[in-house]
Amino acid sequence: MSAVLPTVKSAEVGAQRIVFGVMVAFFLIGPALGMYPVFLMKVMCFALFAAAFNLLIGFVGLLSFGHAMFLGTAGYVCAHAAKVWGFTPELAIVAGAAAAGLLGLIAGLLAIRRQGIYFAMITLALAQMIFFFCLQAPFTGGEDGIQAVPRGKLLGVLDLSDVWNMYGTVLIIFLAGFLLIYRTVHSPFGQVLKAIRENEPRATSLGYNTNRYKLMAFVLSATLSGVAGATNALVFQLAALNSVHWSMSGEVVLMNLVGGLGTIFGPVVGAFVVLAMENYLATLGFWVTIVQGAIFVLCVLAFRRGIIGELGRLIRKPL
Amino acid sequence: MTEIFGIPTQALFGQLLIGLINGSFYALLSLGLAVIFGLLNIINFTHGAQYMMGAFVAWFLLNKTGIGYWWALVIAPIAVGIFGVIIERTMLKQLYKLDHLYGLLLTFGLALIIQGLFRNEYGSSGLPYSIPSQLTGGQNLGFMFLPNYRAWVIVFSLAVCLSTWFVIEKTKLGSYLRAATENPELVRAFGINVPRMITLTYGFGVGLAALAGVMAAPIYSVNPLMGENLIIVVFAVVVIGGMGSIMGSIVTGFGLGIIEGLTKVFYPEASATVIFIVMAIVLAIRPAGLFGTQK
Structure with a gap:
């Protein structure tokens, strides 16, 4: 691994720019190709969620098995803010993301005290606690969730009940979040994260307070997951229990595994593949x-690089 | 009616009993997880599904072949243990050189497959399994009514836990196991077949889960979903106890079951979350767990 040096070769950036262009074009013309816009909005929300998750597993080496708690909590807070407090959509999303970030700070402080497998088990257990909280708390609506959440007017002007206004908003949120993660990974901060992933004792010996870096990455990942969850709640006008369930935490792991852990575009491809498969199989029960x-078993045994990882290896450039 | 702290004693002891029963299952399951983790360095996410399979094997034996509870206690752990051995030989074995997290992901995938298949076949409503005739009825202890079957579950799982502890900590076989946990290469150099030991250990841990499943069948009914939430609670139990010590798993398992039972009496709203709250407190104060040692 030579990734510790903060220089990025121009050829690599070139390939990544092309793929980025393809991705933006795909989401721009996707609806024109006959893809259902609500489905594509869901893909973008989950792509952001998966990319935020990948920030931890791919670049710090921390496997969180409870990321649904951030997605779900932000969804509930955003839905409650928009419906009961009458927040405008942008403020509702900020409120949801802030709640997720705060939860990330608390969960992170506890979870980073242990590493590896313990980290995964602790995050899973904390997420299960949040699940039971959401099941019982008065404002979440229990099994029904919060339904008929108003999308409202963005900045008081743009009516989001129009599907294309909503689509454009989701696209901008997704791209902003995606670029923020890209920037983070390639910043000096991101290089320290990679150093911690490769050799934590060494990063410590170089004078880095590794726990503080891990916590910052965890809170950033939680907040961006919150942005994804809050936006998703507005798209579907619904905040429901399935978004805090452990199976959702498993799903985001699967998206990354399919797309490629530690790649830039893997989470996006993974989110698309997993959601498309769910749509396709939705009528077939369990x-x-x-x-x-x-797919989990197959990826772990034979396909650990994922789609984008294999593609990157084929053209010998990290994507 | 007698009361303690304003709670009828009947309700208090009733919940304490349920707590002890749950604690028996926590102890058996976390013990299996700890034994597997010790040697294989993986967390067996399939543990909950294997617990469920144990209950289903017992149900099959009774309803398809007429073989009753007592034989199921022997056959189900062996059958599910063999299933575990096959998984270890064909899949887990390939992951030992990789990051331990891949073991977690693989067993998570297997759990999804197994639980999905059983749900497709049997729905999620649960199948009844009756208490064996020798253990129906109960004892009136004066302050509470103690069903015989529940008493049996507590006594038997305690016995299984303590025998496991004895075998691992006090016998020659156990000393090989502990040595291989510390340094597998060195133990191999002494001519002990460590890969076979790993396989059998996995089978044994899985068998413990299946045994717990058989014991749970008459209490909770046989349900494809019976293991999926339980395993997450058991993970929290394992984090609280720390996986370093066998006795630690047993004590933590029973102790948390009792705490959960008491919470149902005094503050029922928190009964589903109390174990996770205890986990958070333990992590804040003693990150390595109550019986663990930080590496």
Whole structure:
């Protein structure tokens, strides 16, 4: 791994720019190609969620198995703010993201005290606690969730009940979040994160307070997951229990595994593939779970680089 | 009616009993996880599904072949243990050289497959499994009514836990196991077949889960979903206890079951979350867990 040096070769940046262009073009003309806009908005929300998750697993080496707690909490807070407090959509999303960030700070302070497998188990257990909280708390609506959330007018002007206004907003949020993650990964801060992933004792010996870096990455990942969850709640006008369930935490792991852990574009491709498969299999009962499990097994045993990872290896450039 | 702290004793002891029963399952499951983790360095996410499979094997035996509870206690752990051995030989074995997290992801995927298949076949409503005739009825202890079957579950799982502790800590076989946990290469150099030991250890841990499943069948009914939430609680139990010590898993398992039972009496709203709250407190004060040692 030579990734510790903060220089990025121009050829690599070139390839990544092309793929980025393809991605933006895909989401711009996707609806024109007959893809259902609500589906594409869901893909963008989950692509942002998966990319935020990848910031931890791919660049710090921390496997969180409870990321649904940030997605779900932000969804509930955003929905509550928009519906009960009458927040405008941008403020509702900020409120949701702030709640997720705060939860990330608390969960992170506890979870980074242990590493590896323990980290995964702790985040999973904390997320399960949030699940039961959301099941019982008065404002979440229990099994029903918060329904009929008004999308409202963005900045008081742009009516988001129009599907194309909503689509454009989601696209901008997704791209902003994606670029923020890209920038973070390639910043000096991101280089320290990679150093911690490769050799934590060495990063410590170089004078870095590794726990503080891990916590910052965790809070950033939680906040961006919150942005994704809040936006998703506005798209579907719904905040429901399935977004805080452990299976959602598993799903975001699967998206990254399919797309490629530690790649830039893997989470986006993974989110698309996993959601498209779910759509396709939705009528077949619990086959979705079985197929997801089978993909997990297959990826771990034979396809650990994921789609984008393999593609990057083929053209010998990191994507 | 007698009361303690304004709670009827009947309700208090009733919940304490349920707590002890849950604690028995926590102890058996976290013990299996700890034994597997010790040697394989993976967290077995399939543990909950294997617990569920144990209950289903017992149900199959009773309803398809007429073989009752007592034989199921022997057959189900062996059958599910063999299933575990096959998984270890064909899949887990390939992951030992990789990051331990891949083991977690693989077993998570397997759990999804197994639970999905059983749900497709049997729905999620649960199948009844009756208490064996020798253990129906109960004892009136004066302050509470103690069903015989529940007493049996507590006594038997305690016995299984303590025998496991004895075998691992006090016998020659156990000393090989502990040595291989510390340094597998060195133990191999002494001519001990460590890969076979790893396989059998996995089978044994999985068998413990299946045994817990058989014991749970008459209490909770046989349900494809019976293991999926339980395993997350058991993970929290493992984090609280720390996986370093066998006795630690047993004590933590029973202790948390009792705490959960008491919470149901005094503050029922928190009964689903109390174990996770205890985990957060333990992490804040003693990150390595109550019985663990920080590496």
